[in-house]
Each structure stands twice: as C-alpha cells, then as structure tokens.
Amino acid sequence: MQTLEPILAEHPFFKGLKHEYLQLITGCASNVRFDAGTYIFREGEEASQFYLIREGKIALEIFAAQHGPITIETIESGEVLGWSWIFPPYRWHFSGRIFEPTRAIALDGKCLRAKGEADHDLGYELMKRVAQIMMERLQATRLRLLDIYSDIPGGRL
C-alpha cells in the first residue's frame, strides 16, 4: 500500500527532512478534503491538527460582532495552515474557512508532539520549520502594518 511519505517529502514544509523522520511523521498523517464554505476549525476550539495544503484556498478569519467574519489572510497551495498545535494551550486563535475546494495532509499535533518529546532532534527539526513559517508570516504582517499603499511619503505618484 502506498503511504503518504512521498507526498510529505514533496511538500515545502518537509523539504530536505531525513527519511527516518519522514517515516515517523507519516504515522501521524492523513489525507483530507474539504468543500468550499465549510470550516476546518473555529476560533477557541482545540488545535489538535495542522495542515499541509496541497491544493485549494483557506481563509483565516476572526469574528467581530459588528462586522461579522473578517479575513486576516489566505493560506494556499504549498503552504502550512496552523501552528497552535505546538504551543499551549493548543487552541485555535482564528477560524479556518474553505474558500476553494481543498486537498491537504492533516498532521496529528498530539502525535507529533509526543514524537518530538521522545526524540529532541526531530522536535528541533519541527520547531525550526514552524519558526521559519512564523518568521515569514511576521514579516508579512509587519509589511501590512506599514500600510504601504496609503498616502505616506514614498507612495508612488
């Protein structure tokens, strides 16, 4: 039977990861599919999984009473959805709504945390990769905070 290992190995998040680690991680992985309009998770729920997006588009949303759901950003093919599984209290900070039909690999956060605790080299590898994603999102957030397209000096004529 074909496992998910080759798919994990191809995803940018696990690129270059040792074969032995990929094998371990594959034990925590499952293939999932979501229809447009559905929610994968909602703000405040337990974050027991994260997702490697193979195809599709997911909106990260926050709900504001007077505005309804507000899209913070979208996560798309080749990207990773969710890091709440790795940090206590393991709860989603935002809701994840499917904009376009999505295929993904779901990874069981509890399973991965247990394997990372048992083998700190694996845990460090996972932490480095999650930190890289967080750094990229932080940089993007900083860029958005600058509101570069507004009337600040330096905007184009």
Next chain:
Amino acid sequence: MTALPDPMLPQRYRIQRVRREIPDTFTLELEPENGVDIPQFATGQFNMLYVFGVGEIPISISGDPAKRKLLVHTTRAVGTVSKAMRALKANDVIGVRGPFGSYWPIKQAEGKDIVIAAGGIGLAPLRSVMYHIISHRERYGKAVLLYGARTPEDILYRHELEQWRAKFDLEVDVTVDRATGSWRGSVGVVTRLIPRASFDPHNTIAMVCGPEIMMRFTAAGLEQRGVALENIYVSMERNMKCAIGMCGHCQYGPNFVCKDGPVFQYSQIQGLLSKWEV
C-alpha cells in the same frame, strides 16, 4: 537635416479622454495637437506632464508601445499638480516633454521566464510591459504577474487584470492587504505570492514596481526563491525637474533617477535603499 526637438520645450497635447480608475487614480489619454504620431517610447520610460500655470511632474507611460496615436498616463492625485491634473477634462490641453529615462529589460528577458511584481499604482509603469509580452508571447517563457493592492476597491486596471488572467499562457495572481465585502481572492502582502508562482528562478528576469518598501521586500523574496539580484529590476521615483540630468533634483547617490533611471538593476541600487540620506 532635421533638428532634434528641444527636450526642455513642452509639446501641446489634447486630452482625448479622462478615465477614473479607482477613487484617487485616473488615466489621461492624450493626442499631439499637431496630429503627428507620439514619439517612440520604451516600456518603463516617463514623460514630464505640464499643467499650464500649475507645474510639471514626471509620470511613467502606461500605454501600449505599439500604438503611436495615443499617449497614456495613469497617476494618483496626491500633490498640487496631480490634483490639478485630475480636474482636467477631455479637450483640455496639457504640455508634454519626453520620453525620458531608462527602460524595462524586455529584450534581455527574451527566451526567459518573466516575473512582473507590482504594488498599488506601481502596476501603471508595468502595464506597457504586459502589452508587449501579450503581443510577443512567443518570445518569452513563463509570464507571471503578481499584483498587490490595499483593498479590492484599490485594484488598478481590474478589467484588464481579469482579461489577462483568463488567458491560458499568462499567470496572474492578485492579492489584497485587507479584504472587504465579498472578496474571495487572496489576502496578504504581495510577497506572499512569490513562493506560489511557477517560474524557473535561474532563468528569470523580474521587474518590480511599487512603494520602495514593497520593492525591497519583493526583491528579498525573489532572491530567496533563487533569482539573482542582477536579474531583478525596479523602477524608482524621485522628485524630477529637468528630466535630462542637468538640475540635480533627482540625484540618487551616483545616479540621476531621470537619466540613469527610473529603471535600475536592483543590485545597482540595493545599497542605497536603506540609507537614511542619499
């Protein structure tokens, strides 16, 4: 022998049409008053547009370089001159000097993948490149346009973006910093589009235009993807007066933006971008 026109003397152009693009941004379509063709221009070059009695500003040409009857400029009403320009109507007359400056490396990009990354009104100086690519599609490998705007309502040339996106041989990806209304497209900064785009970074020429900070982050994203800094080009904006490298208003380190730019190889100016005083 015909004498070359005086580069300091504006020519009279009549406004054929004023197109309101988005709330603060408009396009002027101009025709020479004497009925001749517009001067040949290269993609990325700019003209000095003179609102009589108010002043003159540099604006990149955003029309199709193959069309010699209409001169097209898109700009945003932010200063005294551009605000006065916005008040002009069809049949009004405006002064034009140019074209001036360096241009996008469309010849050098032949046979390679081409990535165009634009932010906000930075799409205007790159629209002429899009026209050129579409007219000469066989000369290029993959053609990718990555565009970022503030909100869905701020998307420039929306109709054309939709048309380009519908083509099977162009990859057009649009994102907004802030979603509003019923927007179902991407949300996030334009740099987020770089890892998603399909091109061969080792055989790519990238052309980037937008606010300077956007260009810095975009160049960094392209470099991270594997594009050599020498193959990344940006368009700079400075306060220009004479447009022929004489007055020094647009001096930028060892360069004059009007004469050596506005299009620069990124590696040529990278060190200047983060300097507080240049």
